[in-house]
Amino acid sequence: SYELTQPPSVSVSPGQTASITCSGDKLENKYVCWYQQKPGQSPVLLIYQDTMRPSGIPERFSGSNSGNTATLTISGTQAMDEADYYCQTWDNTYVVFGGGTKLTVL
Amino acid sequence: QVQLVQSGAEVKKPGSSVKVSCKTSGGTFSSSPFNWVRQAPGQGLEWMGRIIPVFRSANYAQRFQGRVTIIADESTRTVYLELSSLRSEDTAMYFCATDRAFAFDIWGQGTMVTVSS
Numbered sequence: 001s002y003e004l005t006q007p008p009s010v011s012v013s014p015g016q017t018a019s020i021t022c023s024g025d026k027l028e029n030k031y032v033c034w035y036q037q038k039p040g041q042s043p044v045l046l047i048y049q050d051t052m053r054p055s056g057i058p059e060r061f062s063g064s065n066s067g068n069t070a071t072l073t074i075s076g077t078q079a080m081d082e083a084d085y086y087c088q089t090w091d092n093t094y095v096v097f098g099g100g101t102k103l104t105v106l
Numbered sequence: 107q108v109q110l111v112q113s114g115a116e117v118k119k120p121g122s123s124v125k126v127s128c129k130t131s132g133g134t135f136s137s138s139p140f141n142w143v144r145q146a147p148g149q150g151l152e153w154m155g156r157i158i159p160v161f162r163s164a165n166y167a168q169r170f171q172g173r174v175t176i177i178a179d180e181s182t183r184t185v186y187l188e189l190s191s192l193r194s195e196d197t198a199m200y201f202c203a204t205d206r207a208f209a210f211d212i213w214g215q216g217t218m219v220t221v222s223s
Contacts (some may be wrong), residue, residue, distance in 0.1 A: 001168065033209035034150075042201060043151065044218055048209035090208055093165050095141065095153035099212050 002091035004098035011104045018074040020101045022087030025068060030033045032070040034063055037084045037100075046085075047072060055101050108133035110202050117220045122132045123190040126217045129200030130183045132177035136160040140185040142176060144198040145216075156205070157185065168198045 005023045012018035022032060032050050035043035045054055047063035050070065060075045074081055082105045087098040113127040128140065142154040155166035159178035166174050173190040178220040185202060200217045 031208045035210070037151075042213040043203075043210070044213075045209050045211050048150070048211075052207075054211065063155050088151075088210070093156075094167060095143075097151040097153060098145075100150040 002096050006098040007056045009102045012077045018077045020072045020085050022070040022098045027068050032065050032089050034072045035086045108212050112214040112217045115218040118192050125188045126200050128185045128214050135183045141203045142187045143201045146198040194221050197221045
């Protein structure tokens with residue numbers, strides 16, 4: 001079965017750029033999306049179709065997908081961005097989530 | 107705007123079944139895809155299955171095959187998840203979510219299911 005691999009944790013200083021990676025075999029051939037989840041809340045869609053941002057999502061969130069790696073980039077990271085982040089793709093008709101990355105802003 | 111409202115928390119005994127509901131408002135129910143995703147305490151997201159009401163049949167993640175059933179009731183605009191032969195490892199928050207453009211754009215608030223003797 002298809003697998004997506006994320007680093008368990010990433011740390012960033014306020015105002016700096018955070019990059020969270022998501023790796024999978026030939027991932028560039030699939031659409032990747034990203035979710036943010038804060039404690040006790042439902043996930044929120046941040047990025048879909050690799051690079052697209054839903055309305056209401058700040059421009060500091062951006063995505064890319066090349067080769068075997070998709071990347072979520074948060075520019076000018078704010079304290080409110082501290083959360084868990086998940087990548088997700090489709091393998092035929094099945095949905096696959098990455099294991100999640102805890103972003104710490106310190 | 108589509109909204110998803112889920113049923114309340116459940117406590118179940120091992121070996122029993124649970125049925126969680128997801129009532130929808132707004133949007134076109136019959137042609138909308140609905141998914142179920144679960145999250146064990148402190149763990150990541152796990153997709154369980156998906157249904158498009160007009161097609162009636164659902165597809166399920168392989169690890170839940172035979173134990174999970176997803177159905178849609180068009181008369182009440184409600185989607186249900188039923189999970190049988192419950193074990194402690196099924197203790198989790200269960201979310202329903204719609205998908206569009208290959209992404210889960212709207213999520214329910216979650217239903218906590220606790221399996222304990």
